[in-house]
Every structure is written in C-alpha cells, then in structure tokens.
Amino acid sequence: MATGDSVGDCELEHQHGKARVRVARVWHEGSSHVMVEWSVSVSLRSKTLAAYTEGDNSAIVATDTIKNTVYVLAKRCSETTSMEEFGTQLAELFLNTYSQVTGVRVNLTQRPWERVSLDNTPHEHGFKLGSENRTAQVLATKDGNHKVTAGISDLSLLKTTKSGFEGFVRDKNTLLPETRERMMASSIRSVWSYSKTPLDYNETHAKVKNILLSTFFGPSRGGVYSPSVQNTLYLMAKEVLLRVPEIESVYLNMPNIHFLPVNMPSIGIQFKDDVYLPTDEPHGSIEATLQRKNLPTSKL
Ligand SMILES: O=c1[nH]c(=O)c2[nH]c(=O)[nH]c2[nH]1
Missing domain, CATH: 3.10.270.10 (Urate Oxidase;)
Incomplete structure (x- = not known):
C-alpha cells in the first residue's frame, strides 16, 4: 500500500x-x-x-x-x-x-x-x-494483490512450574539466580500470515490457538519443561507452521511477566514455590517471527 x-x-x-x-x-x-x-x-x-x-x-x-x-x-x-x-x-x-x-x-x-x-x-x-x-x-x-493475516491478542497464559532459566551471561551487573523452578506467565500477541486461503478461517483460527496453548503448556498430565520464553516461543511458532500448511509466517510477542518469590527471612518467611509478588512492569520483552524460506516477496 x-x-x-x-x-x-x-x-x-x-x-x-x-x-x-x-x-x-x-x-x-x-x-x-x-x-x-x-x-x-x-x-x-x-x-x-x-x-x-x-x-x-x-x-x-x-x-x-x-x-x-x-x-x-x-x-x-x-x-x-x-x-x-x-x-x-x-x-x-x-x-x-x-x-x-x-x-x-x-x-x-x-x-x-x-x-x-x-x-x-x-x-x-x-x-x-x-x-x-x-x-x-x-x-x-x-x-x-491480496494478503490476509490473522491473529490473537491479550492471550494471558500462566503455568506454575516446568519453567526455568539457566546458563545465561553472568557479569558484574547480574543478580538473577539460575533456576529450574519458576512460574511462567505471558500475555501473548500473535499474528500469522496466510499464503493460501484455508478451507475455513474460523476453524483454522481455533486450530492455531489450540496449537499455541498445547505447545505452551505441554500435556495436561506432566506438562513440558521450558528452558526459556525464547525456546517456548520458537516451538509454538514452529508447530503452527508444521501443522497449518496455509500459513507462511508466524509472529509472536511474549512478554515475560514476572512473579517474584516472596522471601522475608528476618520474620521467618522462606519462599517454597508458594507465595509470589505478581508484577506488571517491568516485564521481559521477547518477540520473534518464524517464516518459511524462499517466500515470494510481497507486492503489498
Ligand atoms: O525466559 C527468560 N528469558 C530471558 O531472556 C530472561 N531474562 C531474564 O531476566 N529472565 C528471563 N527468562
């Protein structure tokens, strides 16, 4: 345009x-x-x-x-x-x-x-x-020329375990402890782009949403471990491209919304994955686009 x-x-x-x-x-x-x-x-x-x-x-x-x-x-x-x-x-x-x-x-x-x-x-x-x-x-x-994209916003998801963050850069400004046990929460925005018209846009939308949810959470019994928001984001986008051939690219914006452990040792309160301080900001800001290779360049 x-x-x-x-x-x-x-x-x-x-x-x-x-x-x-x-x-x-x-x-x-x-x-x-x-x-x-x-x-x-x-x-x-x-x-x-x-x-x-x-x-x-x-x-x-x-x-x-x-x-x-x-x-x-x-x-x-x-x-x-x-x-x-x-x-x-x-x-x-x-x-x-x-x-x-x-x-x-x-x-x-x-x-x-x-x-x-x-x-x-x-x-x-x-x-x-x-x-x-x-x-x-x-x-x-x-x-x-004609281009259709679809998406979802304000998809707030949270899991209480099966998330960690380890092995990142440590330098003089680093305070964050490594962990294999934390809450993971996000308010997801995604936009995907169609290369072909699907049989039914409503059904395809429901299918993409289901893929995003099931990849984020893993199976109802046991879930799936996430080593980072970045890795989970990539797996979510990859699964959409794998299972929906009419989609050529997927953008995901996944803020890492922090739930901070409450620790007050001087009054005998020790965090045991139980009491958190929920926060809105600042939040981690993580976004990426995954697209199939060799796409024709759009004229729009
Ligand atoms: O999954 C995460 N990715 C990061 O890049 C990051 N940075 C951070 O402080 N916590 C986390 N968690």
Whole structure:
C-alpha cells in the first residue's frame, strides 16, 4: 500500500478511512443464534492528491460513507462469516465501487463473546465475554494483490512450574539466580500470515490457538519443561507452521511477566514455590517471527 505521489521535489504518501467502526452481527440459525462484535478500521489509498494540495475534494470518498459501507456489507452478509472473509469482501467492495481507489487496508478486531453453557448445554442465545481478542488484516490492491493475516491478542497464559532459566551471561551487573523452578506467565500477541486461503478461517483460527496453548503448556498430565520464553516461543511458532500448511509466517510477542518469590527471612518467611509478588512492569520483552524460506516477496 505504500507508494507516494510526487509533489514538487517531495513525495506525499497518503491514505484516509474510518477507524474503529463498531458493528455487531447476529445470524439466526433456527432457534440458535450466532453473534460477533467487530471493530473495523478501513484505510483507502486513492488518487486524491488534489485534496491535499489544492483543497479539491471531488475524488474523496467521505470517511462517513466508508463507515456506512461497513454496515451495508454487514447487512448483506446473510450467512455466518469470518472477519477474514468480511474484510476481503469489504476491500473488494471499495476497489470495485470507486475507480480512484487503488488499495485498501482493513483491520478488524473481534471481541471475545463466547456462548454460555448451562448444565453442560450450549445456550441458544446467551453469551459471556471471554478474555483474548481475535484480529485480522486484509490488504488488497486494484491490480489483484491480496494478503490476509490473522491473529490473537491479550492471550494471558500462566503455568506454575516446568519453567526455568539457566546458563545465561553472568557479569558484574547480574543478580538473577539460575533456576529450574519458576512460574511462567505471558500475555501473548500473535499474528500469522496466510499464503493460501484455508478451507475455513474460523476453524483454522481455533486450530492455531489450540496449537499455541498445547505447545505452551505441554500435556495436561506432566506438562513440558521450558528452558526459556525464547525456546517456548520458537516451538509454538514452529508447530503452527508444521501443522497449518496455509500459513507462511508466524509472529509472536511474549512478554515475560514476572512473579517474584516472596522471601522475608528476618520474620521467618522462606519462599517454597508458594507465595509470589505478581508484577506488571517491568516485564521481559521477547518477540520473534518464524517464516518459511524462499517466500515470494510481497507486492503489498
Ligand atoms: O525466559 C527468560 N528469558 C530471558 O531472556 C530472561 N531474562 C531474564 O531476566 N529472565 C528471563 N527468562
């Protein structure tokens, strides 16, 4: 999406759109209802240089119109759809409707409304808010280039054992003791990029989330030992690429959220993997992208 227009001896790179258009959509499947709540941000790249340089708005699609288009498309989507499909259709709608629009970026976030189960029975129309958000981005251009990424944010995970950190650099500033027994906690953000359209974006998202969780924790009985957040992050990303062929790269941001041992020897309190001081900051900041080799370079 990023090429500019020449203005004298400068280049002006510009786009406009509407940010955080909130929409909820309910689909009636018999007596069972499906509902989603999305926040949609649209950014159009268009031939509107004169609006910036001359005050000529004749080619501007008003951001108010952009907002309305989100609701028009939501109304038109008569079947349950994913954010990735909705974002793709929205991008195409702008590209097909307005000749001056050359590229579209759509960012979407889905609030975690989850169907309630009462007495082990999924409720027909009752939902409660969960914790992690689902994200998607669609980039599309007039000449047919098209890129879909999906992700998850605020996925807060914690395990009370099977984590350690040893063998790191020790110098005059190092105070951290080595350990093979600590808490590991993170609030994970991940973004993955599709090279092919999967059969079902919703199912693929659920599968990736499951892979991230099961690699982080290991088996329910016994778990798996983590020698560092770095190693766990890498194994999580590797497992996604191994098990989901339509995904070409995985970004993971995994802050190491510290739970500090409480030790107060002068009043007889000795830490025995039991009492911790939870903290938010500072936190370790660990992120990486794993991608398949020899990917064609993106034109977006
Ligand atoms: O898993 C960890 N990785 C680090 O890089 C690090 N640094 C640190 O102080 N604790 C930890 N833990």
